[in-house]
Amino acid sequence: MVFILEPLEMDQLVLRDVCASYCDWHCSAHCVLCDGKVVPIR
C-alpha cells in the first residue's frame, strides 16, 4: 500500500483536538478546534 494521506496517529485519534473542518472553507471559517489555525492539520 502507498499512503496518499497518512492516517492519524494514536494520540490524534481520540485525545488531541482534530480540526473539525479540514477541507471545507465555510466550516474552517467557523472552526475553533485546530488550535486557532484555519489551515488543515495536514
Added chain:
Amino acid sequence: MKSFKSSKYNFFFKTEEGVKLAFNGISGGFALIKKENEKIISKFIENPNSKIKNSREEKIFTQLLHGRFIVDSSIDELSLLKMRFWNARFNQRNLGITLAPTLNCNFKCVYCYEREKNANKPIRMNDKKIEVLEKFITNQIKNGVKNINVGWYGGEPLLEIGMIEKISKKIIDICNKNQIPYNANMITNGYLLTEKTFKPILHSGINFIQITLDGPPDIHNHFRPLRDGSPTFSIILENIKRFVDFTEGKVKVAIRVNVAQENYNAPFELLKILEEEGLKGKVAIYPGQIVSDNSQIVCLLDNSFSDIETNFIEALLEKGWSFELPPLPRSVYCSAYLKNSYTVDPDLNLYKCWEAIGIDKLKVGYIDNDGRIRLNEENLHWLSYDPFEFEECRKCKFLPLCMGGCVSKIMEKGPDYAKIEHGECPTLRNNLLKKLISYYKFKVERTKFEGK
C-alpha cells in the same frame, strides 16, 4: 495471542481506470493498493487473523494496521468516536465567537434568512456592549481559554469596519498580554471591500475572508442586489482583485457560490470569469447549497447538489485550480456542537449557529454586564443533542466524517427532535468516493506522488 478484526469504517473502491484505493474513516488513512498486493490485502481484510506467511505479507499487514483498516479486536470503534466527540465538545481551551457588530445589511438577497426575523432587533453594537465584550474575553482567559478565534459576521460586517478594528484591537491586546494566539475571519458580501478597508482588515488580524458571488453577473445581480435593487457583481469582482493584490496572500480569500436550481451551472461559469480576471491561484472557490423557504428559490435536492460538488472538483482539477482535501475524520460536525463556541448578536445575545441569529427561540443565553455567560435551557438542547443516540448514525459508515450533521437543522424541528430517526446527513454521504478519487488524481497529476 492478539486477535484482530477489520474496521467497520473501511472503504475499498476503484477509479474508472481500475486503480484500487482504500480509505478508513476513523484514521483518515487513504492509500493506493498496488496490483501485486491486492490478494494479500483481501486475505487480511476478509480474515485479519490469517497466518502471516512471509516478510512481504508481514509488511502489508503492518500497513493495514497503520491505516487502521485492521484493528485489535478488543477495540470498540464506536467508543473511540464517542471519546473523540465528547472530548472535543467540552474542550474549554478554545473559544470560538462569531460576532455580528451589526444586523444591518446593504444587500437584499433573495434567499436571506436574516432579514425578516431581525427587523425589530438592535442593529448595531454600542460602546457599552463593546466594553462588556472586553470583560467577557478577559473572563474567558481567566477561566482557562488558550486560543481565541473570532468570525466577523452580520448583517454585513464591513458596514462597521471601524467598530471591527476597535474591538479587534482590544481583543488582540488582551491576547498579546496573555500570550494567547488570536485568529479572525470574516464573512462579507464584498461590496464595501474597498481600499479604505484593506488596512483595517489587516490590523484586525483577519486572515481569511469569504465572499459570495452567485455566478455570472446576470444571476448574481438577481440573487444578490443592493437594497435598492442595483447590481453588485462588477464592483465586488473589482474589489476582490484589488484586495488580493494588496494583501499578497496574507489574507486567504474564498469565493462561495450559492447554488439552487436556477443557477446550477453558476460555479462553472464563474470559474471561467475568475480565471479570465487573473484570480486563479489567488482565491479559492467552492459551491454552497441554498436551503431556503423563500418561494422565489427552487432549492436543489441533496443528491443533485452532491453531483455539482463532485463535477466542480473535476473542473478545478482540469483547469489547474487549487484543490481542497477530501472529507476527513472530524470530532464534531461543526462548532455549533461545541460548548465554548457562540454566535453573538449586537445586543450580546448568544446562539450556537449563525443561522440561528435573531431567532428568539434558538437563543441559548446572553453575556451579562460583568462579561459572564448566562445560559438558558435552549443551550441544553443543543449541547445534549447526541448523534450516537440514533441507531442509523451508530450503524453508519460515514459517521466519523459527519458526526451527526447539521445540528441547526435538527434544532429547528423543535423539542421533538429526539423522535426523529437520524441526524442531518451531509452531502458527503452521496459523493465521498468521488471526492477521494478526485484527490487521488490531483496527487498523481500535481505532486510527486509516485504510487503508480
